[in-house]
Amino acid sequence: MEHVVIAGVGIHPFGRFDVGYRELGAHAAREALADASIGIDEVDTVLVANVGAEMAKGQNVVELLGRPGIPVINVEAACASSASALRLGAALVDSGQARSVLCIGVEKAPRGLIAASGYEEWQIRSGLGVNPAYFALAAQELLETTDATVEDLADVSVKNHRHAVDNPNAMYRKECTREEVLSSRAVCPPLTLLMLCAPNEGAAAAVLMSDDEAARRGVSDPVRLRAVSLVSRSPDDWFVPAVSFTTDRTELSARAAREAYEEAGVGPEDLDLVECQDTDAASELIAYRELGLCAPGEEAALLRSGATTLGGRIPVNPSGGLLSKGEPLGASGLGQVHELVTQLRGRAGRRQVDGARIGIGHVMGAGHNASVTVVSTS
Amino acid sequence: MDTLPFLEPRLIASAGDAARPGEQLALAASRCDSCDRVDFPRRDTCPACSGGVSDVQLSAGTLGGFTSVLHPPPGAQVETPYHLGVAAFPEGISVLGQLLVGSLEEVSTGDAVEVVATEVDGSATYAFRPV
Numbered sequence: 001m002e003h004v005v006i007a008g009v010g011i012h013p014f015g016r017f018d019v020g021y022r023e024l025g026a027h028a029a030r031e032a033l034a035d036a037s038i039g040i041d042e043v044d045t046v047l048v049a050n051v052g053a054e055m056a057k058g059q060n061v062v063e064l065l066g067r068p069g070i071p072v073i074n075v076e077a078a079c080a081s082s083a084s085a086l087r088l089g090a091a092l093v094d095s096g097q098a099r100s101v102l103c104i105g106v107e108k109a110p111r112g113l114i115a116a117s118g119y120e121e122w123q124i125r126s127g128l129g130v131n132p133a134y135f136a137l138a139a140q141e142l143l144e145t146t147d148a149t150v151e152d153l154a155d156v157s158v159k160n161h162r163h164a165v166d167n168p169n170a171m172y173r174k175e176c177t178r179e180e181v182l183s184s185r186a187v188c189p190p191l192t193l194l195m196l197c198a199p200n201e202g203a204a205a206a207v208l209m210s211d212d213e214a215a216r217r218g219v220s221d222p223v224r225l226r227a228v229s230l231v232s233r234s235p236d237d238w239f240v241p242a243v244s245f246t247t248d249r250t251e252l253s254a255r256a257a258r259e260a261y262e263e264a265g266v267g268p269e270d271l272d273l274v275e276c277q278d279t280d281a282a283s284e285l286i287a288y289r290e291l292g293l294c295a296p297g298e299e300a301a302l303l304r305s306g307a308t309t310l311g312g313r314i315p316v317n318p319s320g321g322l323l324s325k326g327e328p329l330g331a332s333g334l335g336q337v338h339e340l341v342t343q344l345r346g347r348a349g350r351r352q353v354d355g356a357r358i359g360i361g362h363v364m365g366a367g368h369n370a371s372v373t374v375v376s377t378s
Numbered sequence: 379m380d381t382l383p384f385l386e387p388r389l390i391a392s393a394g395d396a397a398r399p400g401e402q403l404a405l406a407a408s409r410c411d412s413c414d415r416v417d418f419p420r421r422d423t424c425p426a427c428s429g430g431v432s433d434v435q436l437s438a439g440t441l442g443g444f445t446s447v448l449h450p451p452p453g454a455q456v457e458t459p460y461h462l463g464v465a466a467f468p469e470g471i472s473v474l475g476q477l478l479v480g481s482l483e484e485v486s487t488g489d490a491v492e493v494v495a496t497e498v499d500g501s502a503t504y505a506f507r508p509v
Contacts, residue, residue, distance in 0.1 A: 112452070122386035126503045127447060127456035128474055136445040137464060137474075144443075144487065188445045189482065235415070235426035244418045244473045247466075 001263065004090045005222035005378065007100070007209045008036025009338045014202030014325040015171040021053050021201075025061035025106035028203035028331075032102065033065075036207035036219060040065045043207070044098035046072045047089050049081035049105040050330035052116075061104060078117070079277065079365025080230065081105060082204070082333030083373060087228040089208045099213045105335070106203040107328030117366040118241040131366070132196060132280070134240050136188035139282030143190060148285060148300035150190050154181035156281035157194050157323050159309050164320025166350040169335075171200055171326040181281075195281040200326030204334035206341070211378075223341045226264035226374040229256045233368030240366040252370040253277075253290040253362060260372035261292070266358060268292035271314055273343055273353045275336035276362040278321040283364075288316070291362055291372070310351060318343065318351050333371065336361030340375050385501035389419055391435040397495035397502045404435035405473065405493055405504060416471040439467040441489040441506070444477055455499035465491050465506045476505040484508070 010031025012024045025048065033040060040046075040062070048058025058074045075085040082105035089101035119129030142148050158178055164170035176194060184194040214222045237252045238245030261267055268291060276291065278284035285299040293314060294302040302308060308316035319325060319339040322332060340359040342348050353359075357377045364370040381396035390397070391406040408420040412429030424431060442464035450458050456476070463477030463485070476496055479485055489508050496505035 120386075122389070122503065124451075124453040125455045125501075126385060126498045127451065127454040127460055127476060128462065129453065130447050130451045130462070133445050133447055133462050137443040137462075140443045140445060186446075186448055188447060190445075244471055246415065247470045247472070 001090055001094050001225065001227055003211045004093045004225045005209055005211050005214045006206050006225050006337065006341055006375065007038070007214050007219045007222050008032045008034070008207040009341045010035060010205045011169050011335065011338045012203040013169040014200055014328055014335065017201055021050070021057065021106050021108040022060050022064055024108060024201060024203040025104050026064035028106070028205040029061065029065055029102060029104050032205035032207050037217065038100060038207060041068045043068065043070060043100050043102045045070060045092055046102045046104065047075055047085040048072065049075045049085040049103070049334065050107060051076055051078060051081055052107065052109060052329070058104070061106060077369045078367045079329055079332060080363045080369040080371045081330040083228060083363050083371030084230060086206065086333065086337065086373060087230050087371065090225055090228050093208050093210050099210060101208045102205065103208065103334060104203065104205045105331035105333060107330040108201045109199040109328060123241065123243060128243060129241065130188070131240050132188045132191060135196070135280040135283065136191045138286060139190055139280065142282050142285060142299065146297045146299055150182065151178060152285065152300040152303055153190065153195055153281040154178040155303060156278065156284045157181045160278060160317050160321040160323040163310055163318050163351060164324030167320050170320040170324045171198070172324045191280055197279055197322035198326045200328055202326070202328035202331050202335065204331045204338045206334055206337050221345045222378055223344050224376045224378050226376055227260040228371060228373045229259035229263065230371045231256045231259065231369070237368050239368050251290050252368060253287060253364045256370040256372045257291045257362070260360065260374050264374035266374060270358050271360060272356040273318055273340070273359040274314060274316045274362065275319060275339050275359070276316055277364045278317055278323050279327065281323065284316065284321065287362060291360070310353065315353050318348065318353055333361060333363045336363070337373060337375070344375060344377050382497055382500060382502040385498055385503040389504060391433070399495050399497045399502065401495045402437070403493045403495050403504055404437040407434045407436050407469065407471065408432065409434040409469070416469045418471055418473050434469060436467045436469055436471070436473065436493065438490065438492050439465040441485055441487055441491050442466045442472055444482060444485060446482060463491070463506050478505050478507040
């Protein structure tokens with residue numbers, strides 16, 4: 001993908017709000033259109049990522065923006081919904097089928113545990129359809145097979161909550177201590193409430209263009225979109241909602257990362273920042289390994305070194321991550337893109353990563369899907 | 379106690395369609411005739427190589443990971459708190475199921491476990507119990 005740029009981004013803060021999903025999505029879209037200095041009537045296609053709303057949801061969001069009469073396509077892939085829309089949009093622009101595409105991710109999730117994650121009825125009734133239990137099993141395995149401790153898990157939450165203090169779009173903007181994380185309500189041992197992200201509401205959007213179109217329109221500060229990989233389940237991957245796995249288990253996110261690095265022509269050593277899927281604290285540590293930020297077994301050491309904290313060598317989740325922002329499923333990937341673009345433009349204020357030039361976003365979720373997005377300054 | 383009908387009969391390798399809670403069971407899995415890969419629940423063709431499959435039963439393994447569910451999940455017909463464990467079978471597959479212990483303190487990774495029946499809302503399903 002040589003010639004696709006992100007010409008503008010927009011966001012509706014993540015949290016709990018009194019407005020419906022249409023308004024959330026339209027808010028982010030208006031911001032992205034204004035940022036790219038383009039009208040909805042000049043866009044060629046709109047892609048709308050959402051998991052839980054209703055039929056023709058994208059069309060309902062676009063209705064609030066005007067009546068451009070253009071194709072509106074709805075996209076769903078659980079936690080990778082936004083990333084799927086981004087990949088499709090990039091392909092439309094890269095192939096010349098569209099000069100500009102508006103990608104919108106939006107969600108208004110009910111409170112509490114996520115229901116309907118793809119489990120069969122018997123799994124749900126017999127108590128096996130429990131997302132945090134899957135995360136807990138992965139966390140326990142990390143603790144047993146590496147030197148990571150529950151204190152390290154707590155410290156991931158502490159780090160991300162500290163980052164979020166300076167992010168006006170995050171749901172939780174209060175620092176917390178290791179002791180507070182460890183003594184918060186146990187959910188599925190070893191995970192406590194403050195080690196898990198909360199499904200919530202929010203929206204994010206991005207306008208994609210070819211670099212020629214961006215130049216023609218005089219877009220200021222375009223960011224290059226270098227790769228958006230997308231993988232689904234291979235025979236030996238294991239995640240929600242599968243009930244079993246084989247001995248030779250493989251890693252979805254590692255595969256997504258390899259594909260993205262290869263397409264973008266970069267490696268983990270080239271990255272200035274990472275926004276990753278911290279559904280729970282252990283997920284972030286596991287992502288360090290799967291994204292190639294460290295060797296297997298060195299996940300906790302990387303955290304303890306301070307490298308992944310703002311000011312460190314490779315800050316991870318400078319936005320505060322999903323642990324602090326919450327996870328509006330359909331919007332989380334484009335939320336990461338919003339953060340990456342803001343950072344690469346040097347407009348992240350007190351949470352700015354100095355000299356940020358190359359960054360990645362990573363999502364992974366239910367139904368076995370993962371994506372890694374690579375962006376860089378132009 | 380009387381026998382209870384299976385919640386999901388295709389999961390269980392049994393001549394009948396019911397079991398008493400606590401009774402030993404075997405899980406109905408499939409093994410690929412070409413690449414030997416084992417799947418549970420059973421599949422008609424191998425997801426890795428599309429080969430034909432034969433039936434195989436899983437009845438005894440060792441405990442892998444385990445955790446507890448402390449707050450009622452949506453739709454679950456099991457009283458909290460309850461425990462979950464992953465049983466690793468020598469056939470080359472690991473399966474998630476209820477772990478029938480009073481507390482996680484009672485178990486360690488590597489403990490031998492067997493497949494037994496447990497009650498879920500008037501039906502029987504599989505669970506794992508330390509041997």
